[in-house]
Amino acid sequence: MTFVRPVFRHPESPKNALGYTKKFYEGALSTLCAGCGHDSVSGAIIQACFEMAVEPHKVAKLSGIGCSSKTPTYFLANSHGFNSVHGRMPSVATGAYLANRDLMYIGVSGDGDSASIGMGQFVHAIRRNLNITYIIMNNGCYGLTKGQDSATADFGSINKSGAANLYQAIDMVGLALELGATFVARSFSGDKDQLIPLIKAGMSHPGFALIDVVSPCVTFNNNVGSTKSYDYTREHIEATAAVDFVPIMEEITTEYAEGDTVAVQLHDGSTIHLNKLAPDFNPRDRHSAVSKLYQAKASGEILTGLIYIEPETRDLHSLLNTTSLPLNTLEKEVLCPGQQVLDNINASLR
Amino acid sequence: MLNDFVIRFANVNGTGSASANDMFAKAIFRMGIPVSPKNIFPSNIQGLPTWYEVRVSEKGYLGRREGIDIMVSVNPQSMPKDIANVKSGGYFIYDSTKELYKDFIRDDIHYLGIPMMQMCMDKFADPRQRQLLKNMIYVGALSALLDIEIEVLQGIIQQKFKGKEKLVTANYEAMEMGRQYAQEHFTCPFPEHRVARRDLVNDWIMMDGNSACGLGAVYAGATVLSWYPITPSTSLADAFGKYAKKYRIDPETGQNNFAIVQAEDELAAIGMVIGANWNGARSFTATSGPGVSLMSEFLGLAYFAEIPTVLVDVQRGGPSTGMPTRTQQSDLLIAAYASHGDTKQVLLFPSTPAECFSMMGEAFDLAERLQTPVLVMTDLDLGMNENMSPPLKWDQSKPYDRGKVFNAEQLEQMTERFGRYLDVDGDGIPYRTIPGTHPTKGSFFTRGTSRDEYAVYTEEGPAYVRNMDRLVKKWETAKQYVPGPELYQREKQSAFGMLFFGTTTYAANEARDLLTEQGITLDCMRVKAFPFSQEVQQFIDNHQRVFIVEQNRDAQFKSLIVNELAINPAKLTSILNYDGFPITADVIRQKIYEQLVGKLKPPFAEHEPGEPSESEVSE
Ligand SMILES: Cc1ncc(C[n+]2csc(CCOP(=O)(O)OP(=O)(O)O)c2C)c(N)n1
Ligand code: SF4
Numbered sequence: 001m002t003f004v005r006p007v008f009r010h011p012e013s014p015k016n017a018l019g020y021t022k023k024f025y026e027g028a029l030s031t032l033c034a035g036c037g038h039d040s041v042s043g044a045i046i047q048a049c050f051e052m053a054v055e056p057h058k059v060a061k062l063s064g065i066g067c068s069s070k071t072p073t074y075f076l077a078n079s080h081g082f083n084s085v086h087g088r089m090p091s092v093a094t095g096a097y098l099a100n101r102d103l104m105y106i107g108v109s110g111d112g113d114s115a116s117i118g119m120g121q122f123v124h125a126i127r128r129n130l131n132i133t134y135i136i137m138n139n140g141c142y143g144l145t146k147g148q149d150s151a152t153a154d155f156g157s158i159n160k161s162g163a164a165n166l167y168q169a170i171d172m173v174g175l176a177l178e179l180g181a182t183f184v185a186r187s188f189s190g191d192k193d194q195l196i197p198l199i200k201a202g203m204s205h206p207g208f209a210l211i212d213v214v215s216p217c218v219t220f221n222n223n224v225g226s227t228k229s230y231d232y233t234r235e236h237i238e239a240t241a242a243v244d245f246v247p248i249m250e251e252i253t254t255e256y257a258e259g260d261t262v263a264v265q266l267h268d269g270s271t272i273h274l275n276k277l278a279p280d281f282n283p284r285d286r287h288s289a290v291s292k293l294y295q296a297k298a299s300g301e302i303l304t305g306l307i308y309i310e311p312e313t314r315d316l317h318s319l320l321n322t323t324s325l326p327l328n329t330l331e332k333e334v335l336c337p338g339q340q341v342l343d344n345i346n347a348s349l350r
Numbered sequence: 351m352l353n354d355f356v357i358r359f360a361n362v363n364g365t366g367s368a369s370a371n372d373m374f375a376k377a378i379f380r381m382g383i384p385v386s387p388k389n390i391f392p393s394n395i396q397g398l399p400t401w402y403e404v405r406v407s408e409k410g411y412l413g414r415r416e417g418i419d420i421m422v423s424v425n426p427q428s429m430p431k432d433i434a435n436v437k438s439g440g441y442f443i444y445d446s447t448k449e450l451y452k453d454f455i456r457d458d459i460h461y462l463g464i465p466m467m468q469m470c471m472d473k474f475a476d477p478r479q480r481q482l483l484k485n486m487i488y489v490g491a492l493s494a495l496l497d498i499e500i501e502v503l504q505g506i507i508q509q510k511f512k513g514k515e516k517l518v519t520a521n522y523e524a525m526e527m528g529r530q531y532a533q534e535h536f537t538c539p540f541p542e543h544r545v546a547r548r549d550l551v552n553d554w555i556m557m558d559g560n561s562a563c564g565l566g567a568v569y570a571g572a573t574v575l576s577w578y579p580i581t582p583s584t585s586l587a588d589a590f591g592k593y594a595k596k597y598r599i600d601p602e603t604g605q606n607n608f609a610i611v612q613a614e615d616e617l618a619a620i621g622m623v624i625g626a627n628w629n630g631a632r633s634f635t636a637t638s639g640p641g642v643s644l645m646s647e648f649l650g651l652a653y654f655a656e657i658p659t660v661l662v663d664v665q666r667g668g669p670s671t672g673m674p675t676r677t678q679q680s681d682l683l684i685a686a687y688a689s690h691g692d693t694k695q696v697l698l699f700p701s702t703p704a705e706c707f708s709m710m711g712e713a714f715d716l717a718e719r720l721q722t723p724v725l726v727m728t729d730l731d732l733g734m735n736e737n738m739s740p741p742l743k744w745d746q747s748k749p750y751d752r753g754k755v756f757n758a759e760q761l762e763q764m765t766e767r768f769g770r771y772l773d774v775d776g777d778g779i780p781y782r783t784i785p786g787t788h789p790t791k792g793s794f795f796t797r798g799t800s801r802d803e804y805a806v807y808t809e810e811g812p813a814y815v816r817n818m819d820r821l822v823k824k825w826e827t828a829k830q831y832v833p834g835p836e837l838y839q840r841e842k843q844s845a846f847g848m849l850f851f852g853t854t855t856y857a858a859n860e861a862r863d864l865l866t867e868q869g870i871t872l873d874c875m876r877v878k879a880f881p882f883s884q885e886v887q888q889f890i891d892n893h894q895r896v897f898i899v900e901q902n903r904d905a906q907f908k909s910l911i912v913n914e915l916a917i918n919p920a921k922l923t924s925i926l927n928y929d930g931f932p933i934t935a936d937v938i939r940q941k942i943y944e945q946l947v948g949k950l951k952p953p954f955a956e957h958e959p960g961e962p963s964e965s966e967v968s969e
């Protein structure tokens with residue numbers, strides 16, 4: 001268990017725009033190993049939701065199976081959650097989204113969950129531009145089944161038993177870019193300053209928002225030689241830019257040095273500010289994103305930050321031309337064609 | 351015999367014969383005579399032989415019957431077999447543009463050659479038209495030979511090609527050519543095999559079960575369909591789409607009050623269905639055996655996490671890819687106990703298109719009432735043939751049963767802690783909440799892992815057992831809600847009973863009459879749902895011996911009966927058919943007669959399979 005939460009809370013702990021304290025966004029106590037990266041990601045989700053002042057009950061959190069997929073229990077206790085089956089969260093989320101387009105969807109998955117057993121569903125959710133913030137807690141191994149290499153483990157990465165991985169890694173960011181994902185980001189569980197704004201931006205994005213988070217497994221894949229350990233990640237991280245997310249209702253208070261900043265306006269009016277950009281990088285250009293990713297890979301770096309965004313995008317409901325009302329609110333009067341129509345149908349079949 | 355014969359059309363897949371054949375069957379139906387057409391088609395898109403078999407039955411028997419009285423052959427490929435399949439004394443009508451091989455001549459059947467292709471070549475210029483209208487030539491010839499009212503056929507053509515006058519004229523012409531040719535060259539009508547107007551079809555309709563299910567889902571308020579293409583269920587998804595586009599587009603905004611997703615596979619299809627139902631929409635999928643296999647894991651989740659789910663299984667020949675274009679009732683066991691662990695799933699067994707339609711409504715009501723998957727078990731025979739059926743009926747006054755769902759006000763007033771899996775009413779059915787209902791009350795975590803009454807993860811044995819036992823209680827409750835069986839007699843008449851379900855009903859009813867003629871009375875019961883209600887148990891208890899008729903090799907329905915009811919299995923005798931063709935009354939009669947009396951002297955017609963075994967499979 002990572003955190004033993006302090007029982008005492010300051011009575012005047014800060015409140016967000018809805019008047020909720022951060023506690024309102026927390027969940028049950030985590031049962032993950034102390035130091036597990038996933039708990040930090042849960043913490044970042046809590047912080048992002050608190051700061052964004054989302055109504056927790058207007059969020060649905062879905063996951064597959066794995067240590068990572070357990071985390072939705074540990075945040076947003078007032079949201080409905082769905083811990084589905086291994087690798088199949090994207091389909092459950094798709095169905096849920098089809099039923100109610102008004103909720104906000106957070107999908108949590110692991111690298112085993114999304115890059116192996118659930119690869120097909122992951123790919124197709126992107127293809128359909130499902131409106132979801134899809135967080136992969138990526139530790140390069142199967143935590144819950146005791147540390148086997150996953151498909152995102154780098155070639156040659158040494159696992160706990162000392163064996164080097166024989167196979168090439170699947171890079172979920174590269175894959176998502178290739179598939180046409182409209183929001184692609186990578187971060188590190190140990191970098192809250194970067195992760196929190198990315199989650200906020202992902203939640204504001206009206207389509208599939210992938211956040212691949214390197215989230216070390218302290219128990220099975222944090223050893224020397226592992227390329228998903230805390231130390232290795234810290235040493236090899238390369239950020240595209242520092243990210244600052246400014247929601248629509250907030251004034252810009254930070255001062256941005258001219259020339260250093262790119263502001264991306266999101267569909268809902270909020271803005272992401274990206275500082276200290278590499279001069280050759282443009283997050284709205286897929287080519288540029290892909291080449292940056294390859295460059296980083298070639299030099300042994302882990303590229304993080306907002307890698308690609310297409311702010312104006314048509315999500316699944318828009319593609320399907322569904323009614324703007326949530327389908328789950330339609331009543332029989334609207335849904336059932338009635339007796340007269342049936343009489344006509346019967347007549348036409350004689 | 352008058353209004354009593356079987357005619358088979360031997361065509362080539364993809365040559366437009368289906369539409370002509372449908373017109374033929376429809377014409378007889380419109381003359382008030384019961385008719386039952388069946389497609390016998392290969393797993394192929396173009397080029398392989400395909401058959402269309404029509405049974406005409408004054409007595410109203412709609413099951414398949416062996417023995418072909420009239421064969422219409424426009425496919426040289428299958429000609430030798432087609433000739434062999436004609437009953438002695440029957441007729442073989444063929445395209446005589448090419449002369450018949452001498453080897454093909456049998457001296458016990460009549461040959462009627464019509465130079466169909468030649469006539470088309472002479473008359474029509476366009477090659478595609480020539481091919482399509484060739485079919486209308488034989489329809490025209492049949493109108494003369496079988497005495498079908500030409501005005502009825504013309505009416506059907508007019509209706510079909512409404513607004514396309516050129517097509518109407520061309521079809522009329524082709525039909526008239528065939529009719530005249532027959533009148534000039536043959537004695538018309540046939541002395542025995544012909545039709546005469548009757549008034550025997552009442553207000554019935556002709557519809558395929560898949561369309562009826564699709565329409566039923568629209569009426570039942572389904573808003574989300576997710577599916578993956580597979581024969582023979584594809585046309586069900588298509589039908590839902592077609593009807594939804596007609597009746598579910600908002601007239602003001604032009605937006606859809608439905609969503610259809612063709613999933614990447616059946617796992618995703620059922621996953622979406624579960625996600626949508628979890629989120630309060632009525633959602634369903636349609637598939638066949640291979641899809642059900644893939645959906646198993648998810649069906650276990652929906653059972654255990656108690657999420658309403660509706661699935662239509664249009665069964666085909668299994669196992670594996672099996673016989674994709676043939677019919678069977680062989681998914682019963684995998685459906686009834688779908689998924690690992692202790693699971694039991696609710697099944698419905700429609701036997702007519704009208705029931706396909708109404709049972710979709712029942713399926714959604716049951717799924718939401720019981721918070722569990724409901725599998726509607728149809729088959730290829732029901733799903734893909736234009737079956738004669740009572741008209742579709744819908745009780746408009748009945749609201750959708752959305753089951754036990756707490757709304758925002760109920761949650762607001764709630765003082766106690768919400769327990770998602772608490773058995774509040776003692777019927778095993780807990781209350782659920784839909785995401786987004788209330789800011790602070792009613793949220794819970796849905797999971798496939800064991801949990802307590804409050805949906806909190808637990809590995810405590812007693813809590814797990816309490817939950818599993820409550821699911822059994824819910825299963826008992828389900829017995830009161832599922833549709834009860836149909837009895838075919840007011841009171842007990844015999845020591846012998848016959849149990850059947852689904853499409854077996856047609857042949858079983860006919861067999862019952864045939865056996866009565868031979869002095870054997872049978873009490874009959876048609877089962878409409880699993881779990882079985884008390885009446886099924888009683889029916890078996892009340893009879894010394896019960897025949898269970900079904901269309902699979904392993905007597906799966908009987909296994910379910912033995913497994914679920916407290917009865918002596920020795921009382922049960924299976925009557926099975928699993929060659930992929932719909933079971934016939936003759937098979938049932940013969941087998942029951944043999945069981946009760948002994949071997950019959952003049953054996954019944956042997957089964958004559960009419961399909962090529964070497965067909966290329968591509969499904
Ligand atoms: C169908 C199925 N196969 C196998 C498993 C066993 N299983 C549980 S979690 C898991 C791997 C999880 O790995 P990942 O998604 O990376 O999550 P992590 O624990 O690393 O966070 C596996 C194989 C399962 N639950 N279901
Ligand atoms: S096994 Fe690894 S992934 Fe799982 S909780 Fe422990 S540290 Fe985290």
Ligand SMILES: [Mg+2]
Nearest residue numbers: 110111139141
């Ligand atoms: Mg992992």
